[in-house]
Amino acid sequence: MVVLLTGSRGRLGRRIGPALEAAGHEVVPFDLAHGDDVTDAAAVAAAARGVDAIVNAAGIPDDDADWELAPVTMPVNLLGTWNVLLAARAHGVGRVVHLSSGKALGMLERDPDQLPVDDRHRGLPSLPYALSKWLAEEMCEAFTRETGVSTICLRPVLVLDSTRYPALAAGPELPPVPGMRWHLGVWVDVDDVARAAVAAVDCPDPGHARLLLCADEIAAERPTAELVAEHLPDVPWVGPPLEPGSRRALVDCTPARELLGWEPRVRWADRARLVAEAAR
Numbered sequence: 001m002v003v004l005l006t007g008s009r010g011r012l013g014r015r016i017g018p019a020l021e022a023a024g025h026e027v028v029p030f031d032l033a034h035g036d037d038v039t040d041a042a043a044v045a046a047a048a049r050g051v052d053a054i055v056n057a058a059g060i061p062d063d064d065a066d067w068e069l070a071p072v073t074m075p076v077n078l079l080g081t082w083n084v085l086l087a088a089r090a091h092g093v094g095r096v097v098h099l100s101s102g103k104a105l106g107m108l109e110r111d112p113d114q115l116p117v118d119d120r121h122r123g124l125p126s127l128p129y130a131l132s133k134w135l136a137e138e139m140c141e142a143f144t145r146e147t148g149v150s151t152i153c154l155r156p157v158l159v160l161d162s163t164r165y166p167a168l169a170a171g172p173e174l175p176p177v178p179g180m181r182w183h184l185g186v187w188v189d190v191d192d193v194a195r196a197a198v199a200a201v202d203c204p205d206p207g208h209a210r211l212l213l214c215a216d217e218i219a220a221e222r223p224t225a226e227l228v229a230e231h232l233p234d235v236p237w238v239g240p241p242l243e244p245g246s247r248r249a250l251v252d253c254t255p256a257r258e259l260l261g262w263e264p265r266v267r268w269a270d271r272a273r274l275v276a277e278a279a280r
Contacts, residue, residue, distance in 0.1 A: 001025045003026065003051060005020065005030060006057060008029035008057070012099055012193060018194075025198075028047060039075065041083045055197055062129040078139070089143075095205075105117065105122070106125035106130060107157070108183060113236075115236070116239045116250045116251055117251050118212065118254070119212050151208050152209045157186035157214045159187075160190065182231045184251070185227065195265075196213050199261060203261070212255070215268065224247050228250070
């Protein structure tokens, strides 16, 4: 299968491209680093000619200075996604895999409605990056309903690679400032995200799907139930009971498991090894 990969030189794209090739796909790279602009509809349409699927990993990433980047984040993330969808329609591309974010659900902006969080959780984020991801998902769903083109929105939570594990591991398990939201200990390894993208290209047609991606365990050494009792005591628990001492994740990835056959492979205990290997 020939796959157009937008954002091919980005943090996710650099891992998704080789993973697609290892799975036997031919990758057509498209990235601003090569002069390819996802906001240029004609350029995207030209790149999509003759491809079988598009993986859209292009966009402005999340940043602490979210509001300062808003004038760029919204047009790039939304117009870029729209151009990808239009290109798919113009050239009969059967599938678009869009890299969204767990923040599309407003995670970290407010306490969750229930635990564990799953793909049925309400969206309605307010920060620019999160809102751009939510609106892009809505765009994908409307596009599938109108055209029949399959769209799969992958929702990775905090994506970690060897450069980002140390910062999270060194930080506090609970917010250092009163009133700040707990990050729920959510994370996922970048290579697990890449495997999900490959599976999303290859899986049976789901129509439209939105799939959270999260590691199986929290980024903390203390038990999940202990941290929840301390920090989210009033949030309803709707999942299976937590086993004593369990560090089970607070995000339910069952839809990704069922549709993609995806399982996160990297565990929190692997972080030191991954950092050491990257330093060699």
